[in-house]
Amino acid sequence: KAQELVRSSAEPAEPFAAPRRKPAADDNGTDRTSFWNRRFATEDPWNYRSPYEQEKYERQLEILPAGLIGRALELACAEGHFTRQLAPRVGHLTATDISSVAVERARARCSGQPNVDFGVLDFSAETLPGKMDLIVCSEVLYYLDDLAELRRIAKKFVEALTPGGSVVSAHAFVLRDNVERTGFDWNTFGAQAISETLAATEGLVLERSIQTELYRIDRFRRLSPDGVATDPVIDHVPIHAPIGVGVARNIVWGGARALRRDVARSERRQHVPVLMYHGIADDGPAALARFRLTPAAFDRQMAWLRANGFHAITSEQLGWSIANREPFVGRPVLITFDDGFQNFADHAWPILRANDLTAEVFLVTDLVGESARWDIDSGPPTQLMDAGTVRRLAGEGAFFASHLATHRAIDGLSSSDLAAELLRSRMFVERWTGRPTTAFAAPFSVTDRRLGRLARECGYRIGFGGKHGPADLDCDPIDLPRIEVRGDRSLEDFVARVEAVLG
Incomplete structure (x- = not known):
């Protein structure tokens, strides 16, 4: 009965939603190229179009050096969402990613911008293009093996920059760096360790930092031979954009x-x-x-x-x-x-x-x-x-x-x-x-x-x-x-x- x-x-049940994927930071893939191609098997894996990510992009543009920038290199450009916004600010932009899948999507997204070249680049294993006035590196340094590798990458930044050139780094705070403050519950180092490592790199000096409760965006300058370091400008700003559940579920507010x-x-x-x-x-x-x-x-x-x-x-x-x-x-x-x-x-x-x-x-x-x-x-x-x-x-x-x-x-x-x-x-x-x-x-x-x-x-x-x-x-x-x-x-x-x- x-x-x-x-x-x-x-009424019949609807099909199940796909199981929730693990956060990328918890994946233990050994082949980095395969790891990232798997990540980009699904388009827009991190919801780059979200208000939260777009607000972060706006702040990265805000922190760029004033005026037109000559030659720029974007590391980990992913699918080109930020590339398209960065291109009008530079004379020539080389956008790179380790994933060929991501690069092809980025190339299609920026097809109307003639000052952008694209290439597949493993910035950890390969030499960076030189004589750059700007290097942008956003939301990727977490995936390095350890701080020793991060220190090696930071030296690469110095070698690739012209004297007076800038590095812009945008990364989230992670509980592993400081369990007592708000951060993402990822099993990686985060913005604090990244910023401290770059600041300790010979030839780099922090010029400006935009910091929110969840992330910081830093601009470092390569000192000229006769350059003098000045105190950085630190701006603490609120996050106005709504935070989607995919981001929020990894945050522990106020520390753990x-x-x-x-x-x-x-x-x-x-x-x-x-x-x-x-x-x-x-x-x-x-x-x-x-x-x-x-x-x-x-x-x-x-x-x-x-x-x-x-x-x-x-x-x-x-x-x-x-x-x-x-x-x-x-x-x-x-x-x-x-x-x-x-x-x-x-x-x-x-x-x-x-x-x-x-x-x-x-x-x-x-x-x-x-x-x-x-x-x-x-x-x-x-x-x-x-x-x-x-x-x-x-x-x-x-x-x-x-x-x-x-x-x-x-x-x-x-x-x-x-x-x-x-x-x-x-x-x-x-x-x-x-x-x-x-x-x-x-x-x-x-x-x-x-x-x-x-x-x-x-x-x-x-x-x-x-x-x-x-x-x-x-x-x-x-x-x-x-x-x-x-x-x-x-x-x-x-x-x-x-x-x-x-x-």
Whole structure:
């Protein structure tokens, strides 16, 4: 009966989005040419057209020496987005990249600019063209093997420049350089180390620097034989452009207290916090304040998790660790939401994505697209996500499971009705998301002796009932505890509860 209902009522799932690629800085390819050709197999791999990247280009143009520049060399020109903007500022521009795929796209993009020549160049292994008045090197020095190679490249810059010529370097701050300030969580050195290395290179002196919270753009000058170094001009400016999720998920604002890669190497634990949320909204019925966090409060909690080295797992991963008696690696956290409110999509999901976290949402499947009628006595019922929103978020990396079909407490259901709700709910979630669904959360956290047995017979392996506290390797996977995150508690209370699980 449930199968027939699903076939007749549910729209088919859309194909999955492609799996999220690792950040380029984490790829360990050994052949650099092949590495970069693979990166450019897909056009515009770093969203060069985004407002964030375009604002960065504008600041690189701003920092160029005044007047027309004679001969310029662009290293790592990629697909030519900045090349096209740089060309009018120079007499002749040689744009190079290690990837022939990228160079051909750049050549096509700049076909109407006769003062630009293109070439394939591995600037680490090959000699740089000489007698340059300007060298531009943006967002690429991270990929060198180590600081020794960076020092060698810096000497190449000096040799390729005419006396008085300039090097413009644009790179992001990385936590590995300074864990106490905002930076990208990449396993590389970053702007601080790059700037310090260039400044320590004989013959180069920093003239001007434009610095934001996320990156710095520096202009170094090759000293003439009789040249005198002067104090650099340092401009601190805000970032006005919106930051896309592809960039934001790698940022730890305000610095990190622990890095994910470090705790993954050093920490193994028996317990994991499973956090239970309901709504994320600024307003709602006063009687339901306990079950509602403001977006600002939720943002602070997720930022704390990110800054302290936590990574999000799913109920499937939790169940696997319990079944295999496998200790949890690093600092995992399972973030769950009951009910499937629309405010999860509006407020919680963007915050989770920006902090490189995900969550598992338990849906009341018969009421998807309607409202939380079980709260009618407390005030206007909250809107629930519809099936289209569920499909979209599943494609973006959110996970969904069952909160049964009607949100009725199971002690008021007959065994046949309970089984029907368990089965029907699981089938609908699978239909909407295209993924197998094996987890449920009991409405109102009410359980009884029938629930575990019927859930297993209906295809579930993981369940959350009324128990409170952290999950551990000795838990019954069909009756797991959670930690309720209340809207009337402080950030300090949240931190204390999570840290108590770390032990």
